[in-house]
Amino acid sequence: MAGRSTGALVLLAVALPLALSACSPASPQATATPAAAATGSPSSAPTSAAQAPTSAAQAPISAMRAPAAATDPASPLVVVNKRTPLTPIDYAPPLTVPAVPLAVDGEGAQLSPTTARAAEAMFAAAARDGAPMVLLSGYRSYATQAATYDGWVARQGQEAADVASARPGYSEHQTGFAFDIADPGGACSLMPCFKDTPAAVWVAAHGHEHGFIVRYPWWHHETTGYYYEPWHLRYIGAEAAADMHARGIPTLEEYLGLPAAPTY
Ligand SMILES: [Zn+2]
Secondary structure, eight states: OHHHHHHHHHHHHHHGGGOOOTTOOSSHHHHHHHHHTTTOOOSSOOOOGGGOSOOGGGOOTTGGGHHHHTTOTTSTTOOOBTTBOOSSTTOOOOOBOOSSOBSOOGGGGOBOHHHHHHHHHHHHHHHHTTOOOEEEEOOOOHHHHHHHHHHHHHHHHHHHHHHHSOOTTOOGGGGTSEEEEEOTTOTTTTSGGGGGSHHHHHHHHHGGGGTEEESSOTTOHHHHSSOOOTTEEEEOOHHHHHHHHHHTOOOHHHHTTOOOOOOO
């Protein structure tokens, strides 16, 4: 196992320059920080996406509705990844500001109403368990994403832009169903070491109880298109989240029987 883990870390270090950030911070500095800090060791041995525990005999209960729900931007099961932009690409959800501790204001403090209610319950439960968290970044509009991405293209070209920022229309943050959390003290924000903070440990164990998944789990970037982001949570509804957790299915793509989306 030691050899396998070491090999995986070497691969991670080599691959990180190509890593894409789903959370597309607004500045080069913000992106450089998580990449530079990515030497944190994984909490468990990596599992290849090819070893995902899905099979025809264990089809997800949501598979029947996947074709419709996965492309409906108003559905909690909508899939947005590098192969699947939102439709319409400039979709804007209904929004509200959740009653949770906020580390952001303006547009980014908003979530879809369903997500906001679930987040309020989850943040409260986590705080009761001694794992307080804050909302670091929620909704991001098409216009905001376009400005961020275009800024990267202007400064460093499209290849670098795709490393640093999601293309407009391709970010889960545009759905209102996704947000990033942080430790109230700011420990390891948007960095791999966030996985060891009380908030991250808590959401990994209990997020599904409130309808959330860690959307970009460790070593499933070949399926999701993004390296491990223990801070990026996605609301998919309590039934689907509990089902995914019970079946040990790591990604939404696999759960809904959809193809992997490693690149644009
Ligand atoms: Zn995010």
